[in-house]
Amino acid sequence: MAANNQPLIEVRNLKEYFPVLVGMFRTKPLKAVDGVSFSIQKGETLGLVGESGCGKTTVGRTLLHLYKPTGGEILYNGKPVQSKADIMEFRKKATMVFQDPYSSLNPRMTVSDIIGEPLDIHKMYGSPDERREKILELMRRVGLNSEHAARYAHEFSGGQRQRIGIARALALNPDFIVCDEPVSALDVSIQAQVINMFDELQEQMGLTYLFIAHDILVVRHISDRIAVMYLGRMVELADAAEIYERPLHPYTKSLMSAVPQPDPKTARANKRIVLTGDIPSPLNAPSGCPFRTRCAHATEACSAEMPEFKEVSPGHFAACHRVGEVN
Amino acid sequence: MSTLLEVRDLHTSFFTPAGEVKAVNGVSFNLDRRKVLGIVGESGSGKSVTAYSIMQILERTGKIVSGSIKFDGQELVDAGEKVLKTIRGNRISIIFQDPMTSLNPTYTIGHQLMEAILLHTNRNREQAKARAVEMLRLVNINEPEKRIKQYPFEFSGGMRQRIMIAMALACEPDILIADEPTTALDVTIQAQILELMKSLQEELGMAIIMITHDLGVVAQLCDEVIVMYAGSICEQGTADEIFYNPRHEYTKGLLRSIPTAGSAGTRLQPISGTPIDLLNMPKGCPFAPRCDNAMKICLSQRCERAQINADHQAACWMNVKAEMEAAKGGAS
Numbered sequence: 001m002a003a004n005n006q007p008l009i010e011v012r013n014l015k016e017y018f019p020v021l022v023g024m025f026r027t028k029p030l031k032a033v034d035g036v037s038f039s040i041q042k043g044e045t046l047g048l049v050g051e052s053g054c055g056k057t058t059v060g061r062t063l064l065h066l067y068k069p070t071g072g073e074i075l076y077n078g079k080p081v082q083s084k085a086d087i088m089e090f091r092k093k094a095t096m097v098f099q100d101p102y103s104s105l106n107p108r109m110t111v112s113d114i115i116g117e118p119l120d121i122h123k124m125y126g127s128p129d130e131r132r133e134k135i136l137e138l139m140r141r142v143g144l145n146s147e148h149a150a151r152y153a154h155e156f157s158g159g160q161r162q163r164i165g166i167a168r169a170l171a172l173n174p175d176f177i178v179c180d181e182p183v184s185a186l187d188v189s190i191q192a193q194v195i196n197m198f199d200e201l202q203e204q205m206g207l208t209y210l211f212i213a214h215d216i217l218v219v220r221h222i223s224d225r226i227a228v229m230y231l232g233r234m235v236e237l238a239d240a241a242e243i244y245e246r247p248l249h250p251y252t253k254s255l256m257s258a259v260p261q262p263d264p265k266t267a268r269a270n271k272r273i274v275l276t277g278d279i280p281s282p283l284n285a286p287s288g289c290p291f292r293t294r295c296a297h298a299t300e301a302c303s304a305e306m307p308e309f310k311e312v313s314p315g316h317f318a319a320c321h322r323v324g325e326v327n
Numbered sequence: 328m329s330t331l332l333e334v335r336d337l338h339t340s341f342f343t344p345a346g347e348v349k350a351v352n353g354v355s356f357n358l359d360r361r362k363v364l365g366i367v368g369e370s371g372s373g374k375s376v377t378a379y380s381i382m383q384i385l386e387r388t389g390k391i392v393s394g395s396i397k398f399d400g401q402e403l404v405d406a407g408e409k410v411l412k413t414i415r416g417n418r419i420s421i422i423f424q425d426p427m428t429s430l431n432p433t434y435t436i437g438h439q440l441m442e443a444i445l446l447h448t449n450r451n452r453e454q455a456k457a458r459a460v461e462m463l464r465l466v467n468i469n470e471p472e473k474r475i476k477q478y479p480f481e482f483s484g485g486m487r488q489r490i491m492i493a494m495a496l497a498c499e500p501d502i503l504i505a506d507e508p509t510t511a512l513d514v515t516i517q518a519q520i521l522e523l524m525k526s527l528q529e530e531l532g533m534a535i536i537m538i539t540h541d542l543g544v545v546a547q548l549c550d551e552v553i554v555m556y557a558g559s560i561c562e563q564g565t566a567d568e569i570f571y572n573p574r575h576e577y578t579k580g581l582l583r584s585i586p587t588a589g590s591a592g593t594r595l596q597p598i599s600g601t602p603i604d605l606l607n608m609p610k611g612c613p614f615a616p617r618c619d620n621a622m623k624i625c626l627s628q629r630c631e632r633a634q635i636n637a638d639h640q641a642a643c644w645m646n647v648k649a650e651m652e653a654a655k656g657g658a659s
Contacts, residue, residue, distance in 0.1 A: 187602065258514045260517070261546060
């Protein structure tokens with residue numbers, strides 16, 4: 001990467017701890033995100049995968065300051081986002097699409113009010129006519145019938161509701177959108193429509209995405225690079241094709257091999273690496289490497305020391321002590 | 328005879344204030360012993376209602392309107408509760424999608440596992456407990472003697488689903504119905520559960536009806552596949568036939584629209600339109616309004632299911648058209 005190639009979003013050592021009550025008065029920090037760093041270039045899609053509880057949603061939310069970060073830095077166009085004014089400005093340029101199209105839209109608001117709300121908050125129009133025009137344009141853009149502007153969310157199907165959510169995210173003409181599991185609640189036939197729309201909008205508007213999902217085939221389809229998280233930490237980050245075909249970290253390997261391939265012949269031939277056990281609780285994370293309790297290659301060194309997240313080959317990062325040996 | 332379950336022209340409707348919702352609209356299929364049958368479809372396609380109809384655990388507004396369900400030669404539709412109670416949980420078991428809510432939080436795992444065993448077999452409490460421990464061991468729960476005294480909240484999602492499987496298999500059923508058993512789980516846990524189901528199926532020799540929307544899960548596990556849309560079966564065949572030789576426009580569309588390892592950088596080919604409104608069903612083929620190749624006849628008349636080859640049936644006018652064209656070509 002050239003030095004003048006300024007990333008649009010840069011995250012340095014991001015931490016998000018939630019206090020959890022243990023016993024009567026004592027709290028213990030739940031390290032939902034524990035030192036995550038990455039950057040996203042303009043126009044790029046970074047996929048973020050991992051299992052439930054790994055902290056991927058928290059990364060997305062903390063990134064937009066929906067949660068106050070416990071530590072670390074977020075840079076937008078090279079400038080840190082810190083003060084209240086910074087955050088307000090940043091939120092005009094960075095928006096979010098939520099997972100559940102049923103609960104993320106207020107049932108008491110009409111579609112036009114839902115899409116218009118960000119415009120109202122940031123006072124992005126001069127006259128009521130301009131506001132209306134903007135809303136109708138956004139609805140057309142996401143393939144909604146603009147005659148339906150006065151309807152309520154419950155009158156729409158899941159796919160259409162997700163389109164409303166996307167129109168709302170586009171209202172401020174952002175550079176960057178955090179997409180938190182935007183297609184996982186949709187039926188397969190509708191999912192493809194929405195994925196294509198994300199692709200098209202990116203081309204038309206030069207958008208940058210952080211695409212959070214647990215469906216690896218979807219992430220593989222849409223992303224330029226993919227990051228894998230486990231227990232609040234990033235374990236691997238590489239180009240999408242590279243990480244899918246040549247994963248380095250044992251966790252990524254098992255994750256990729258567990259993907260149910262929609263093809264009976266591949267499925268029969270596929271040697272799956274089935275992990276034993278479950279993800280440990282982030283309240284009682286294992287010492288050293290967080291994955292060692294489920295890893296087939298773990299040694300004593302793995303329990304003694306946290307592996308460093310380092311560049312193994314150009315652009316391919318992994319956090320594993322035995323990265324060279326077990327391949 | 329190896330046919331274990333025979334469903335003929337099943338119609339199940341829900342009677343709602345807005346009108347009759349025909350959730351299952353003329354479904355017929357056979358399930359042989361030791362086979363894994365996948366039922367795929369989107370939400371509202373009637374796949375779960377088909378399963379609930381077999382078990383007769385429909386909600387109060389739902390009713391089997393007509394049709395026949397024969398299990399091991401016995402008719403179930405008008406069998407009555409008394410007979411059904413000897414079959415449900417004993418010879419046909421079901422596991423549900425959500426392992427978080429299908430266990431009772433106020434009883435121990437052991438209590439819930441033993442309940443079915445005590446009800447359906449003539450084991451005493453001691454033996455039932457031993458059986459419960461054995462079942463937990465079978466589904467790879469560590470220290471089952473200790474775990475049996477614990478409550479559902481002390482288990483993770485994947486473990487709870489394994490307990491559900493243990494419970495369903497405790498009476499060695501002939502058929503296990505799995506309603507989206509891995510949808511709520513993570514991929515690595517999903518892989519564990521699917522491997523477990525496969526090995527238990529081979530070991531215990533039961534038949535499985537796997538209900539899912541995930542074509543990946545179907546490809547992993549199923550011998551036979553039924554594709555449902557709007558309450559009807561559009562296509563049925565062996566897994567290889569369905570995946571490599573789809574003969575219904577909906578199945579083709581479904582297979583084209585899923586992202587695969589090779590689809591990166593290209594546009595997916597979605598099925599256009601929105602899912603069907605079951606209250607306003609079209610007269611012809613239910614998929615016609617979303618079908619790119621719909622012809623005049625598709626809009627006015629339903630296509631009957633026809634045999635494509637020995638392992639494959641489909642209900643699509645495109646096949647009829649192709650056949651007619653082939654016949655014409657052959658004659659001239």
